[in-house]
Amino acid sequence: MMNSLTSDRDFQRTQNLPYDGRNNLKLDVYTPTESAAKRPVVVFFYGGRWTTGSKDEYTFVGGALASIGYCSVIADVRKYPMVRFPAFVEDGARLIKWTREHIDDYGCDPKKIFVMGHSSGAHIAAMLALNEKYLQAVGGSRTWLRGMIGLAGPYDFLPLLDPSLRDMFGPADQYEQSQPIVFTDGRNPPLLLMHGEDDEIVEVRNTRSLAASVGRAGGPVETIIYPKMPHVRLIASIGPVRRNQTDVLSHISDFLGKWSEVNYVNRLNQPGITTTPLPP
Numbered sequence: 001m002m003n004s005l006t007s008d009r010d011f012q013r014t015q016n017l018p019y020d021g022r023n024n025l026k027l028d029v030y031t032p033t034e035s036a037a038k039r040p041v042v043v044f045f046y047g048g049r050w051t052t053g054s055k056d057e058y059t060f061v062g063g064a065l066a067s068i069g070y071c072s073v074i075a076d077v078r079k080y081p082m083v084r085f086p087a088f089v090e091d092g093a094r095l096i097k098w099t100r101e102h103i104d105d106y107g108c109d110p111k112k113i114f115v116m117g118h119s120s121g122a123h124i125a126a127m128l129a130l131n132e133k134y135l136q137a138v139g140g141s142r143t144w145l146r147g148m149i150g151l152a153g154p155y156d157f158l159p160l161l162d163p164s165l166r167d168m169f170g171p172a173d174q175y176e177q178s179q180p181i182v183f184t185d186g187r188n189p190p191l192l193l194m195h196g197e198d199d200e201i202v203e204v205r206n207t208r209s210l211a212a213s214v215g216r217a218g219g220p221v222e223t224i225i226y227p228k229m230p231h232v233r234l235i236a237s238i239g240p241v242r243r244n245q246t247d248v249l250s251h252i253s254d255f256l257g258k259w260s261e262v263n264y265v266n267r268l269n270q271p272g273i274t275t276t277p278l279p280p
Contacts, residue, residue, distance in 0.1 A: 028073070031107055050085075100144055116151070152201075192222050
């Protein structure tokens with residue numbers, strides 16, 4: 001529905017570029033139609049409980065980011081039960097590497113990469129921002145990232161009670177390694193964490209816990225909690241129907257603009273947690 005209402009006048013979409021031939025993983029690149037100097041790029045990971053979803057369902061996200069002047073990359077990663085953790089995070093790291101190496105060809109800036117995700121996609125984005133080993137494994141580091149935006153993400157979701165989650169993130173002695181909150185060290189790229197109080201799928205405590213942990217460690221984090229926002233509406237709020245009904249996209253735009261010009265060393269000196277409850 002949101003895709004069908006998304007106008008393609010604001011962006012060009014280059015589809016089905018391979019970034020991992022071995023696993024047949026492909027991506028789409030969205031670039032604003034209005035010409036400009038090289039623009040920062042947002043790599044977006046969609047949700048679906050690590051089991052479902054397709055990049056083709058999120059044209060509205062690429063359109064929304066183009067409407068505020070940013071390039072974006074939206075890709076598929078492998079899913080459970082075909083793979084288990086951490087395979088989908090490792091796919092995310094390879095996607096960042098592709099972006100770093102190739103996004104210049106599309107008029108976007110490879111030195112200004114942000115990661116963004118909704119729900120389980122926010123988990124992948126957070127793992128890449130907080131646990132540097134995944135980017136190190138592909139020859140990179142967290143200095144490749146200017147920031148991370150998490151929408152309604154699961155960051156602190158132990159204990160695992162659902163049998164499929166226990167299998168997905170197992171064995172049991174490795175469960176802790178799947179939790180982004182474990183890796184807060186104060187040296188993360190800036191985080192913008194957004195969540196709704198009425199989220200019945202991913203509890204808002206995930207965002208509050210991660211924000212508090214990053215803040216205690218001295219890392220840069222901004223937290224926005226919407227009192228009457230359910231899970232899906234948060235991502236839907238940047239789509240064409242609800243875009244003017246909330247300020248979700250406005251906060252994303254402000255965050256991207258703020259951190260696009262700040263290098264990694266300077267980011268380490270930024271203040272910690274800022275929590276801003278907003279009206280519905």
